[in-house]
Amino acid sequence: MIIRRKTLAFLAGCYLLQFACAPVGSVIEELDDPAFERGRSYLKVGRETDALDEFLSVTRRVTQAPKSHLEAGRLFLTLSERKDPVAAIYHFRRYLLLQPNARESPMVEQLIVTAEREIIRKLPGEPYDNYLESLDLKEENDRLRREIADLQARLGSPLAPSPPLFSPPPLATQSVQQPTQGTQKPPIPESYQVQKGDSLYAISQKIYGDASYVNAIYSANRDTLKSKNSLKVGQTLRLPQLP
Secondary structure (H helix, E strand, O other): OOHHHHHHHHHHHHHHHHOOOOOOOOOHHHHHHHHHHHHHHHHHHOOOOHHHHHHHHHHHHOOOHHHHHHHHHHHHHOOOOOOOOHHHHHHHHHHHHHOOOOHHHHHHHHHHHHHHHHHHHOOOOOOOOHHHHHHHHHHHHHHHHHHHHHHHHOOOOOOOOOOOOOOOOOOOOOOOOOOOOOOOOOOOOOOEOOOOOOHHHHHHHHHHHHHHHHHHHHHOOOOOOOOOOOOOOOOEOOOOOOO
């Protein structure tokens, strides 16, 4: 009986030793993963939802999977039924972390900006509409400046530095401009009729020249406003006479 137990222990030890000394399999590469190939195949036939699931499965199993992160981020940004700009930003940043010097890196950085704009547009109210419009104007300004520089180069004109056509305002609210000496600010009206596209932010900026009086307007109209975003076109608001 004792000999049998020793024999079993010896065999078990040999098995464990053989298992521990067995060669470790090679780490699977992203391009060799069957899920990656299925994802690319689904993209070719327009099955983008299925392709997204395959690329996500690759990112969960393979540590170095930049192409799968890039495709997943792009699909999270374009698929209407799976749209998730926050997830898109995560996968884009993973791609930049794994491929910081890739040729696609500038394009991916621009996609991150696009995803951030999608997040801002989904915020309640309209506090960032003017800022988003200023970003679009800045891009148009940069494009026009490049075209002007290219035209000057073709004509042989010197490329003199020119002031920007448009400078976007800062996102933070601006301070009220003090009236110059000898001028008098127009009196603040007692009421205001809500127009299409108005918000308390816009009304405060329009009436007081400062967007920081949103809470004051809301407090003066609590009996008719359920929230700061419950404005109705044609509604009459009382305007507090602030010092």
